[in-house]
Amino acid sequence: MHTHTGEKPFACERCEYKSSQLANLQIHTRTHTGEKPFACDTCEYRCASSGNLKKHMRTHTGEKPFTCDTCEYRCRTSSHLKSHIRTHTGEKLFTCDSCEYRCRTSSRLKSHMRTHTGEKLFTCDTCEYRCRSSSHLKAHMRTHTGEKPFTCDTCEYRCRSSSHLKAHMRTHTGEKPFTCDTCEYRCSRSSHLK
Incomplete structure (x- = not known):
């Protein structure tokens, strides 16, 4: 019912995060504690939610349950499929506040924003x-x-x-x-x- 009313009664004690579901608050709290109770039995991957572990397991199984209706594209996550569908529609939801740049994914926008800040987070181990x-x-x-x-x-x-x-x-x-x-x-x- 909270999803219909928009009510978010479950609040984080450490930041301003609020949720309509207790389970989501519990997962969020792990971003503060660093707790990662869900472990992969194939590699050393650990995460804070069962949903993320389920997605991760597809990297081992090769399972790609999400399929595009327009082409033969298949992927492991619904977010990747949503992003892919924008390649057909040409839709660019993410816009830069500093210039006219528009793109299909939040990760591309984050990367683009670094052209304005000059921030270079990724470093080579060799040079x-x-x-x-x-x-x-x-x-x-x-x-x-x-x-x-x-x-x-x-x-x-x-x-x-x-x-x-x-x-x-x-x-x-x-x-x-x-x-x-x-x-x-x-x-x-x-x-x-x-």
Whole structure:
């Protein structure tokens, strides 16, 4: 009934968090205590809720119960599916307060916000490289390992990041998505436009 009334009678004693359900408050309280009572029996993963453990177990089983109605995409979580569906609808719910940037996921917005703050949370263990997102760090780490997991379907080109592959594919398609506001110049890379 609390979900209908909007009432949230269960309040955290340490912060302003309130919930309509006691179980949610109990899970929230673990963010303060650090308690992680749910453990994976396959690896060392531990978490604060049974729901998170259930999601984690799919990394071992390979189960992907969430499917897209439009394409063959399958995933492990409903949040990933919601985010994927926006690739079909073009919907960009998350907006930056400082500029006109819009995106489909909260994690992308968080990463984008660091372009304004200059914050670089992710650091390389091997060198002094620092960056704003885990995906950039992953790509950077491949400069040390030499790994090039992204391959072109048309030629023998291999690279370290999906963005590099996307840019390379334009050499085959001839696509020039970057346009100048002042003249008719069009190009395949944002760096060329800059």
